[in-house]
Amino acid sequence: MTTAKHSTQVNAVDIAIVGGAMAGATLALGLAKLSVSLKRTLRIALIEAHVADHNHPGFDARSIAIAHGSIFELSRLGIWSKLKHLGTPIENIHVSDRGHFGMTELNAKPLGLDALGQVVELARVGKVLFDELAKSQVNVFCPAKVTSLQPQQNGHLLSLDDGSQLHCQLLVAADGAHSVVRQHLGQTTEQVDFEQTAIVANVITDAPHQHWAYERFTQTGPLALLPMQSVPSVASAQSRFSLVWAVSPAQADELKQADKTVFLDALQHAFGHRVGRFVDVGQRVSYPLTLSYMPRPIYHRCIFVGNAAQTLHPIAGQGFNLGLRDVVGLLEVIETALTQTQGEVDLGNIQLIHQYLASRQRDRDSTLRNIEFLVRGFSNQHWPLVAGRNLGLRLLSWLPPLKRPVAQTAMGWR
């Protein structure tokens, strides 16, 4: 683990990133690469409260699907080549509506692709990203927490819980849904509570996954299964899936505490037999599902990215995919600022902040709208909605050209 020199004097940096999980760590690595490729010295600090182990809140037991478009961006940043060995390709996605006729498939081959996306385990990703950060020029403060910050005319002064202080021109908040930076700056979010809780667990089935992912809309909320890499303890004819199952908060408590057999029976009943029989389940963790977002994820010399800017329902697996597009958008405006000026550049200047805001608005707004529509539309049992969504799924099956725009959105192509 890298730890920067903790001194009582103020460390001056160009950019300080608070939060070193998926968004913050990829941004720090992207900035380090930019600095090398443009031959410009960027002083970058990354402050992360937790070391990358199994108790880390951002690199926990979850697996996430990284869309095809995000793999492309991670490759451009030189990060995917380090993570590739951890990925399980998704070659097909099956979408269905429990108890109704609607179902459709998205397949990689007709789109000329090897995979629609890749599934990775966050705990393993965290270790790789921190190893890469240790080799980079990024000054990593970890474990260290930002405890207070003071906006100043030329930047922000951050105080850390180890007693050190940092001054930055540009502050990037990548500190998640309960962003401390946002609270210190008195910024608020708009919230939608879906009154759903996600049960997340790894499950084993008695049939091979053959690189299929599944999304099933049930009365309580969506149920997703992502294919995972095999491990020695799992028989070769069986497969591992990462389960995300949205249910009511009361049901979530019951399911979390239920005996293994009761849980597996309930899951089998909700999902059906498309992946064979569910034979085992690992630790069950729950996450309350809300959508929260900052309409303007900026402040004086400060930019919010990833979950700090918006926290999505995992229905469409878009949280990190959208967060990565924030990161890429920010890297682009910084690259432009650096290439347009030869000498010193003030990276916290107001034009750069507003360029970032403008560049992200359309993508953020449309992703948020689509997700709210999906959650509300597919968790509702009013018959016109049920009929409409089933017809929609059927149409996608019957008219393959309609699938391309849906697939493009799902794969995060910009």
Ligand SMILES: Cc1cc2nc3c(=O)[nH]c(=O)nc-3n(C[C@H](O)[C@H](O)[C@H](O)COP(=O)(O)OP(=O)(O)OC[C@H]3O[C@@H](n4cnc5c(N)ncnc54)[C@H](O)[C@@H]3O)c2cc1C
């Ligand atoms: C059940 C579930 C399934 C999901 N599936 C998918 C999926 O399939 N595809 C997808 O793209 N997304 C998915 N997501 C969303 C995705 O996991 C998140 O969008 C992403 O991990 C958020 O990363 P982040 O870095 O923005 O924030 P976080 O992971 O919240 O990280 C914030 C970091 O900031 C640190 N921090 C906080 N306060 C301080 C402080 N004061 N000082 C220093 N550090 C601080 C924390 O320790 C933490 O490491 C899913 C989410 C859930 C809940």
